[in-house]
Amino acid sequence: MNTTKNNKIVIVGAGFVGTTLAWCLSCHYNGEIILIDKGQAGNGVTKQAFAWLNVSYGRPDAYSKLRQQAINEWHYLDRQTNGKLNINWSGAISWQETESATREFIDAYSESDFNVKALTKTELQTLEPQLATLPELAAFATEEGAVDPLHATQVLLQEALNNGVTYLPETEVTAINYDGKQILGIATSQGVICADQVILTAGVGIISLMEKLGEQLPLSASPSIIVQYQHQAETPFVRHIISTPDMEVRPISGTTLLAAEDYLNDCPENSATCIALNALPVIKKAFIGSDSLCLGKASVGMRPIPKDEMPIVGKVADYRGLYMISMHSAITLAPLICRLAQEEIINDTEQAALNPYRLTRFSAEGL
Numbered sequence: 001m002n003t004t005k006n007n008k009i010v011i012v013g014a015g016f017v018g019t020t021l022a023w024c025l026s027c028h029y030n031g032e033i034i035l036i037d038k039g040q041a042g043n044g045v046t047k048q049a050f051a052w053l054n055v056s057y058g059r060p061d062a063y064s065k066l067r068q069q070a071i072n073e074w075h076y077l078d079r080q081t082n083g084k085l086n087i088n089w090s091g092a093i094s095w096q097e098t099e100s101a102t103r104e105f106i107d108a109y110s111e112s113d114f115n116v117k118a119l120t121k122t123e124l125q126t127l128e129p130q131l132a133t134l135p136e137l138a139a140f141a142t143e144e145g146a147v148d149p150l151h152a153t154q155v156l157l158q159e160a161l162n163n164g165v166t167y168l169p170e171t172e173v174t175a176i177n178y179d180g181k182q183i184l185g186i187a188t189s190q191g192v193i194c195a196d197q198v199i200l201t202a203g204v205g206i207i208s209l210m211e212k213l214g215e216q217l218p219l220s221a222s223p224s225i226i227v228q229y230q231h232q233a234e235t236p237f238v239r240h241i242i243s244t245p246d247m248e249v250r251p252i253s254g255t256t257l258l259a260a261e262d263y264l265n266d267c268p269e270n271s272a273t274c275i276a277l278n279a280l281p282v283i284k285k286a287f288i289g290s291d292s293l294c295l296g297k298a299s300v301g302m303r304p305i306p307k308d309e310m311p312i313v314g315k316v317a318d319y320r321g322l323y324m325i326s327m328h329s330a331i332t333l334a335p336l337i338c339r340l341a342q343e344e345i346i347n348d349t350e351q352a353a354l355n356p357y358r359l360t361r362f363s364a365e366g367l
């Protein structure tokens with residue numbers, strides 16, 4: 001394979017970010033778009049996401065607003081893709097260590113357009129009748145939801161393919177080719193591809209690709225554990241996304257629960273399976289009728305997390321033709337961030353909403 005240059009955009013990495021971007025670009029761009037992955041689309045950390053579409057708490061105001069906009073963007077994306085994404089807009093119930101902390105959490109949203117309701121014990125019991133122990137106060141983020149991240153990636157990939165995107169799975173990008181500061185394309189396990197623009201959406205793979213350019217990104221691979229539990233209860237005993245100091249769970253089918261757990265270290269006693277088995281009695285104790293709950297599978301996913309935990313979006317250093325998108329909570333944020341990025345990539349029109357998230361902020365703040 002040795003393709004020639006023709007207003008070509010190459011996207012490196014077909015996780016949720018790269019695939020969403022490919023779809024966004026394909027709706028507006030007439031030139032060639034190639035989406036490349038060293039494996040199969042969605043099989044990086046995307047398929048291990050808890051995939052809760054949520055507004056982060058306790059973060060800077062502007063970032064919180066960005067996440068609120070991102071939830072609205074999911075509604076737009078849902079309409080654009082005719083409901084094929086199967087988003088579950090059940091809302092999320094949470095509480096904190098203390099009642100006053102839960103009150104603070106609810107109050108933090110009282111001035112915003114984002115709906116977080118205070119639930120009394122009785123109201124909570126109506127929503128989650130099988131909770132064994134109820135706090136005095138809980139928060140209900142009615143506008144939050146969740147998706148199957150792999151399904152969402154595959155839907156967007158199919159839409160992008162329908163719009164003419166070329167998808168090259170099982171093709172590893174081994175280097176970014178450049179002349180001085182001008183990007184020329186990429187070298188892959190299948191040959192060289194020339195391109196006018198190279199967009200890096202390779203998750204944690206961006207780190208080594210940039211190292212080959214001599215650039216050290218303020219980005220690390222951060223492990224987290226995802227668990228599937230199975231049960232045979234006739235009535236599902238968890239109905240919403242539930243986040244408490246003890247657990248983060250949501251139902252993904254009538255017989256399967258998904259849970260996210262913190263990664264501790266690489267000691268055998270803290271393997272994904274051990275952590276998942278330790279969490280099992282905690283979840284069973286929390287829900288009446290959960291006796292049949294047992295471990296399905298557990299694994300560690302490596303999340304790309306920028307040093308200050310905010311997204312990194314935009315041109316890279318002073319290379320011409322190089323752009324990157326990397327973020328924590330990319331399932332929530334990608335539809336919004338990719339739509340904004342699409343404007344910058346195709347039309348070179350800077351999007352003010354992305355300005356706080358440039359790579360240059362790290363050199364400015366000496367991070």
Ligand SMILES: Cc1cc2nc3c(=O)[nH]c(=O)nc-3n(C[C@H](O)[C@H](O)[C@H](O)COP(=O)(O)OP(=O)(O)OC[C@H]3O[C@@H](n4cnc5c(N)ncnc54)[C@H](O)[C@@H]3O)c2cc1C
Nearest residue numbers: 013015017038044045046050052173203205301329330332
């Ligand atoms: C336990 C857990 C819970 C999570 N919960 C949430 C949540 O509730 N909400 C939320 O929004 N986010 C959540 N996340 C985070 C979310 O999973 C990530 O932010 C998101 O999946 C990142 O997507 P990505 O496309 O950047 O990366 P990836 O999915 O890793 O995609 C990158 C792709 O690039 C490819 N690639 C890498 N290097 C190369 C190369 N050299 N050549 C070619 N291809 C390459 C890989 O094969 C991969 O397919 C969670 C993550 C974990 C682990």
